[in-house]
Amino acid sequence: MPGFLRTISRCAAPALRRHAITQRASLYTTPPKGKMGPLETVVGLGMFSLAILGPSGWILAHLEDYKKKE
Template identity: 75%
Template sequence: MPGVLGVLARRAAPVLRGHVVAQRASIYTRPPKEKIGSFETAVGLGMFSLIILGPSGWILAHLEDYKKKE
């Protein structure tokens, strides 16, 4: 009996799963319309660093103020 159920389960599995949606990636391999200069790259990286590291640096710089129990 378990063998018959296994065969039925294998045949019914694709029907129960339904249709599979194929996903496509949108990859463009063309060159950029405008070249980004080194100054713009440096400003962008600087801003990202400031945004990410700024708040944690502020907290670490004022850690003693946060430890006070008043």
């Protein structure tokens, strides 16, 4: 086995073992202090959608400009 493959397999082995990852990840969360209202939910979902779909929409709206060769 070449040296670089041995190095890659040695580095990747811990990441491929599931128990090694779950033992390191020790995140603890608590329930929220207050309930979210409908306005907060709508604003949050709207911002999330804008962040995901905004760049894609911009590219599709300006597709003809990107096709032009200068």
